[in-house]
Amino acid sequence: MTTTFTMDLNTGLTQALSDGTHDYLYGAGRIAQVPLTPDTGAPDTLEYFLGALAWLTWRALNGMLSLGDVLVYFLGFQSGLNFLQGLLKALAGLYEDNLFLSNLYRFLDLQPAIQTPPNPLPVPVPLKSGLHFDEVSFSYPGRNHPALQDINIRIAPGEVIALVGENGSGKTTLVKLLCRLYDPTQGAIKADGIDLRRFDPAHWRRQVGITFQDFARYAMSVRENIWLGNPETAPDLEKVARAAERAGADEFIRDLPQGYETMLGHWFFQGQELSGGEWQKIALARNFWREANILVLDEPTSALDAIAEEKLFHAFRSVLAGRTGILISHRFSTVQMADCIYVLDGGKIIENGAHADLLAKNGQYARLYHSQAQYYQQA
Ligand SMILES: Nc1ncnc2c1ncn2[C@@H]1O[C@H](COP(=O)(O)OP(=O)(O)OP(=O)(O)O)[C@@H](O)[C@H]1O
Ligand SMILES: [Mg+2]
Numbered sequence: 001m002t003t004t005f006t007m008d009l010n011t012g013l014t015q016a017l018s019d020g021t022h023d024y025l026y027g028a029g030r031i032a033q034v035p036l037t038p039d040t041g042a043p044d045t046l047e048y049f050l051g052a053l054a055w056l057t058w059r060a061l062n063g064m065l066s067l068g069d070v071l072v073y074f075l076g077f078q079s080g081l082n083f084l085q086g087l088l089k090a091l092a093g094l095y096e097d098n099l100f101l102s103n104l105y106r107f108l109d110l111q112p113a114i115q116t117p118p119n120p121l122p123v124p125v126p127l128k129s130g131l132h133f134d135e136v137s138f139s140y141p142g143r144n145h146p147a148l149q150d151i152n153i154r155i156a157p158g159e160v161i162a163l164v165g166e167n168g169s170g171k172t173t174l175v176k177l178l179c180r181l182y183d184p185t186q187g188a189i190k191a192d193g194i195d196l197r198r199f200d201p202a203h204w205r206r207q208v209g210i211t212f213q214d215f216a217r218y219a220m221s222v223r224e225n226i227w228l229g230n231p232e233t234a235p236d237l238e239k240v241a242r243a244a245e246r247a248g249a250d251e252f253i254r255d256l257p258q259g260y261e262t263m264l265g266h267w268f269f270q271g272q273e274l275s276g277g278e279w280q281k282i283a284l285a286r287n288f289w290r291e292a293n294i295l296v297l298d299e300p301t302s303a304l305d306a307i308a309e310e311k312l313f314h315a316f317r318s319v320l321a322g323r324t325g326i327l328i329s330h331r332f333s334t335v336q337m338a339d340c341i342y343v344l345d346g347g348k349i350i351e352n353g354a355h356a357d358l359l360a361k362n363g364q365y366a367r368l369y370h371s372q373a374q375y376y377q378q379a
Contacts (some may be wrong), residue, residue: 049077112201114180120200123207124192126293130156131178131324135187138177146185147173148347160317160325162335164368165344171328172213174344175296178326179208209292213299215283219265222253222282229286240289246319247284248311276303284312288319295319296326301334313337332369341365 056073059065065073133153139146148170155161163171176182177189180201188195196204209229218225226243227235237260244250244260256262256272263271264282274282280303287295301309313334316325329335336355343351343358343365351363358365 046081049081052077114183114201116200116202117198120203121194121198123199123203124194125207126322127157127192127324129192130154130159131294132190132193133174133187134190136174136177136184136189137186138173138182138184140173140182146347148177148184151187151349153342153349153352155324155326157324158320158322159340160320160327160338162327162329162338162341163344164329164332164335164341164365169344170347171344172298173347175210175212175298175326175328178294178296179205179210207293208296209287209290209294210296211283211287211298211300213302215280215286217265217279217282219263219267219271221258221261221263222256223260225264225282226285226289229289230291240285243289244281244285246288246315247281248308248315249278249281249285252278252281277305277308280304281308292323294324294326296328298328299330300327301329301331306333309334332372343368 053074056065056070060067060070131154133151136148136151137146138148151174153161163174165171173182177184180196183197188197190196191199191204191207218228220228222244223235223237223240226240227233229243233239240260241250244253252274253260253262257270264274265271266273280300284297284300287297301312304312309331310333316337325338327334327338335341339354340352341355341358342349343363345364351358351361351365353361359369
């Protein structure tokens with residue numbers, strides 16, 4: 001690059017480089033104590049510039065150039081330098097953008113690991129005998145330790161189960177297997193006795209509505225945020241409002257400047273930012289809008305206040321309306337309404353049963369429950 005610069009700019013500098021005064025100019029750059037690039041050992045653009053300037057000054061002092069000539073050369077150098085810097089910046093930008101694009105193209109070329117089988121079976125709707133995790137084990141790719149081990153769970157249609165356990169015990173992983181983001185490494189998950197791998201994954205996923213812990217917040221209107229739960233249906237306002245009502249979101253939505261048409265997030269002009277709990281209610285409404293056969297809520301109340309949590313679970317059974325529910329929560333107030341609670345520890349089920357039975361058993365569940373209850377009692 002530096003060579004291009006010296007050749008393009010002016011004859012004086014080119015001459016200086018070709019007639020052997022280069023060393024002198026390079027030295028002048030060093031005398032000016034401009035930060036140089038010592039590791040390459042080659043003079044950079046700035047050094048040439050300063051060297052040329054020194055050479056011009058020397059010639060002017062010796063009467064070989066007029067002050068006007070020096071000024072013209074100087075301005076020429078400067079604009080050349082600016083141009084070169086701009087060019088380099090643009091090239092660096094192009095290179096950087098290209099890195100992002102190559103990532104995007106690599107992503108677009110990815111083939112899904114979970115494929116549709118040659119003759120997929122129809123998904124049973126509604127479920128008759130329910131869901132069955134049959135000796136399911138799973139390890140994440142590249143991990144030695146299994147995230148889930150020998151999981152056996154039976155969920156009858158219309159039943160609500162809860163999963164509890166410490167962080168990293170495998171609760172979310174179990175749900176990821178259920179919606180076939182991954183397939184079990186061993187064992188099988190069955191719907192009405194049929195292995196989920198026999199279904200078209202897209203058809204199966206339509207039957208599962210999940211609100212994940214890290215749910216999405218779309219910079220769109222409230223109505224669109226809810227409608228995205230199932231974009232195949234029309235965003236009918238009355239239906240959207242019903243889903244919002246079930247999630248306890250209708251009250252604050254009505255108070256927003258344009259109600260259901262209010263833009264959310266701060267990306268757009270007049271977009272309204274919501275609180276964590278309000279966003280969570282929108283995510284719940286999106287799930288309820290989906291009207292899937294199996295409803296999964298992973299930490300659905302983590303950002304909700306105590307009253308909203310109570311309202312949600314009071315209404316939960318009517319929201320389910322006979323469908324199957326899976327709840328994941330660290331809050332025992334939420335968990336105890338489930339028909340059966342499974343306690344996970346290090347990827348294994350260590351206890352299961354109804355709240356009262358598990359308390360009477362005085363095992364891990366009772367320990368976790370009492371350690372949480374103690375804070376309320378002390379307060
Ligand atoms: N994408 C992933 N790749 C590799 N390992 C993962 C991945 N996601 C989770 N794990 C590991 O799997 C184990 C179970 O994680 P999981 O997210 O299922 O726990 P969890 O019970 O939902 O925890 P939390 O209560 O914090 O939500 C953890 O050891 C975790 O580190
Ligand atoms: Mg989790």
